[in-house]
């Protein structure tokens with residue numbers, strides 16, 4: 001029987017290197033407030049070091065220029081990278097480019113079209129091209145993509161796309177957009193939607209604005225990490241810009257979102273651990289009402305609860321990653337859904353407790369906690385709102401049960417049944433006066 005929580009020594013050595021590298025080389029860059037072009041230059045030597053260690057773009061299989069790590073190792077890696085918002089970009093696996101590269105790879109596998117690799121996949125991997133994932137629309141519920149309205153109609157050798165999207169992360173700095181559109185409104189949306197590569201320079205693509213949001217309310221247009229609102233008006237793309245076969249949009253979305261959620265959850269654990277470290281340090285340092293915060297039971301409860309919740313989320317996430325490696329994303333849907341909502345709440349709670357422990361300093365921008373808190377709030381919404389994932393888990397769990405007018409565990413009913421079943425034995429006990 002194999003039931004093992006250990007990491008093989010060679011990979012543990014890589015993880016140890018990553019921990020030091022993120023702490024010593026990446027985290028200090030956070031405080032410099034570089035513009036995105038400055039940041040790109042700044043991190044080039046760091047990216048070179050990552051490539052030399054064989055850790056670049058580890059989410060893709062070796063034949064596509066990645067390392068083919070599998071989800072468990074990737075998860076362990078993301079836990080470390082997630083401690084800093086710059087970690088993923090230094091390691092060549094930042095969202096949404098990494099997920100989009102996975103999508104393109106899946107499309108390539110489905111169709112055997114190897115031109116995709118040279119045109120879009122390689123440049124994304126090299127970091128010479130940037131991308132956005134354009135699915136959510138302002139006027140339809142993103143939590144139910146069966147309602148999507150953006151339409152793509154075939155016209156000769158071209159597709160003509162019309163629609164409005166928003167929250168396309170990095171849309172205003174992207175070179176290409178991956179757009180989900182309805183290609184056949186007459187069949188079920190699961191078979192009637194497709195994904196396209198749309199170069200931003202295509203006539204009819206308008207980046208209307210970057211949406212001011214909790215992570216950046218006073219948004220400056222064209223900043224890396226912004227969320228763009230985009231209109232597609234009679235946008236014409238050649239037929240070979242369709243990713244995968246026509247109608248495979250939902251299938252592709254699943255391919256992208258399953259592993260993506262594991263990586264998100266592990267990055268959230270990295271963030272939670274960072275908040276936890278800050279909380280513990282402050283608890284040992286701040287003196288009030290006759291003792292250090294660390295000696296007060298409320299603070300101790302926060303520390304203990306945070307540790308337990310982070311441990312639970314970590315085991316759940318690594319188990320989901322392991323299951324994905326064993327049986328694939330589709331058979332791991334419940335596990336992935338559970339970590340999505342559980343992980344998001346742990347992230348939120350740990351950062352919230354850390355802020356409280358720091359008081360006014362925690363609320364101030366002199367500590368990273370307030371920005372972490374704002375970013376954490378979004379985790380309950382993106383990748384599908386938590387409520388939808390809870391619904392999936394509950395619906396699947398309920399399939400194992402049947403309605404019963406009298407509860408199966410109703411004691412009087414069970415006692416009557418037991419008396420009938422063991423009548424002989426009961427008579428014997430009575431006769432023998434035992």
Ligand SMILES: Cc1cc2nc3c(=O)[nH]c(=O)nc-3n(C[C@H](O)[C@H](O)[C@H](O)COP(=O)(O)OP(=O)(O)OC[C@H]3O[C@@H](n4cnc5c(N)ncnc54)[C@H](O)[C@@H]3O)c2cc1C
Nearest residue numbers: 133134135136141142143167168169378382383384385387
């Ligand atoms: C920071 C951030 C980055 C994002 N990046 C991208 C991106 O790059 N590309 C992209 O396409 N999209 C992106 N999104 C959009 C995201 O995917 C959607 O916001 C999400 O799918 C929810 O859709 P919605 O906002 O339309 O909410 P709605 O669908 O309107 O849902 C609103 C609320 O209704 C409730 N609800 C919904 N369904 C149920 C249910 N079944 N049961 C109970 N309650 C329910 C939930 O509380 C939910 O929050 C991003 C969002 C955020 C916040």
